[in-house]
Amino acid sequence: SGVRAGAGWYIAGGTVKKAGGFTKPAVTQGHFMMEGRPLIRxxxxxxxxxxxxxxxxxxxxxxxxxxxxxxxxxxxxxxxxxxxxxxxxxxxxxxxxxxxxxxxxxxxxxxxxxxxxxxxxxxxxxxxxxxxxxxxxxxxxxxxxxxxxxxxxxxxxxxxxxxxxxxxxxxxxxxxxxxxxxxxxxxxxxxxxxxxxxxxxxxxxxxxxxxxxxxxxxxxxxxxxxxxxxxxxxxxxxxVQRVNQAKIAAKKVKPVATANDAEKKAALVEANEEKLRIIRSFTxxxxxxxxxxxxxxxxxxxxxxxxxxxxxxxxxxxxxxxxxxxxxxxxxxxxxxxxxxxxxxxxxxxxxxxxxxxxxxxxxxxxxxxxxx
The missing domain is CATH 3.30.70.20 (Alpha-Beta Plaits)
Structure with missing residues (x-):
């Protein structure tokens, strides 16, 4: 029957027997008990x-x-x-x-x-x-x-x-x-x-x-x-390559040239916000x-x-x-x-x-x- 059938599923005609030889598993962690050490809390x-x-x-x-x-x-x-x-x-x-x-x-x-x-x-x-x-x-x-x-x-x-x-x-x-x-x-x-x-x-x-x-x-x-x-x-x-890419991109952001002081201040604020956005957006x-x-x-x-x-x-x-x-x-x-x-x-x-x-x-x-x- 199907795996998701309401009556359950099964495999018919299968046999299990011992195979010849052996294989050593390759793992990078040699110990799986923490022995009371607070590694994972x-x-x-x-x-x-x-x-x-x-x-x-x-x-x-x-x-x-x-x-x-x-x-x-x-x-x-x-x-x-x-x-x-x-x-x-x-x-x-x-x-x-x-x-x-x-x-x-x-x-x-x-x-x-x-x-x-x-x-x-x-x-x-x-x-x-x-x-x-x-x-x-x-x-x-x-x-x-x-x-x-x-x-x-x-x-x-x-x-x-x-x-x-x-x-x-x-x-x-x-x-x-x-x-x-x-x-x-x-x-x-x-x-x-x-x-x-x-x-x-x-x-x-x-x-x-x-x-x-x-x-x-x-x-x-x-x-x-x-x-x-x-x-x-x-x-x-x-x-670190991503860190430097983000820093370079943020450094390239310049405030838009404007005529009066109020617009210059607003442009500077906008440029600083864009720099922060670039730094915060990468990971x-x-x-x-x-x-x-x-x-x-x-x-x-x-x-x-x-x-x-x-x-x-x-x-x-x-x-x-x-x-x-x-x-x-x-x-x-x-x-x-x-x-x-x-x-x-x-x-x-x-x-x-x-x-x-x-x-x-x-x-x-x-x-x-x-x-x-």
Missing amino acids: TQTVTQLKEDPKWARELVQYPGKDKPEGENNQLFEEWKYDGHKWAMYIDLTLCTGCSACVTACQAENNIPILGVDAVLRSREMHWLRIDRYFEGKHDIVTDGDEANAANMPMTCQHCENAPCEQVCPVAATTHSPEGINEMTYNRCIGTKYCGNNCPFKVRRFNYFNYTKEIPDVQKLVLNPDVTVRSRGVMEKCTYC SACAQACPTEAITFGDLNDKGEREEPPFGRRMTVAQLSGLGRAYKMLEEINVRPRTTYLARIRNPNPELEPPAPPTEKKADHAAESKGGH
Whole structure:
């Protein structure tokens, strides 16, 4: 019968038997349990109402949330007089579809290596989707009881970036706008930065992966992004080519020449509004491709409003930064990531929730986390 028939559907005449040989799956994430670490922070709607700042305040360390200049930093504070680019990722909206991964791959000329290279830990994509599992009341007993939570993971563009401090040739540096930049023609491939990155999001070109590409196929490459060569480290750039394109377009906007002072003032206001519109309208490739708008990219120094999208007003990164469920990965080691996550919110039906496990088991895991992880 048909798959959507009212009487249900079935497959007749099928057989299942063991095949010969085996295949090792190629994955980029080697551990799927958080072991009590607060990587993905989850709350229910009820818990969010009771403690709206739980996700932000779960991890404490010396100097957290102190005013600028009073946070016990060994390094001098960065000053951002112009733009201050940042990214926010809402874990509630992320479905793990990998549209952002594909968009990043196409936008930034990232080579596709295949299964053999991934098995050798030579994957090249700048953005990956980490998946973690949670069980009933934090206890995973079998696959049927486990829930999956997805976390897009890319370069966090840390303020105290460990990669910047160990590069012997200053190939990775901090820009005046907060982007952790890569200078490809300066990189000598020591891989110190990759070893020092706590998020493991840096990729090394073991070979010249674009050498054998036919000339016709090279036409699909993005001309605004450098094609990397062998022996060079690469990573997420916050789509710096798009950032610069928007800044150049905004710089070209000039006020219309007028005769009197009142018209000049009005023309200047109109030109400034057009510049803001250009800066606010662009976004990164991953954010543009996300079907649920889980990724938001923008300027933290811009406190204004974005243009209203088709499905309602979307919060800016400056507005998202004030939410109580906004938190940063591995903030306890004081790398101060610029990319921020919004805690995952669940709204389970209490009548469908499984019964609590024995008291002794629940007590063993109660100290590990709150709200599912």
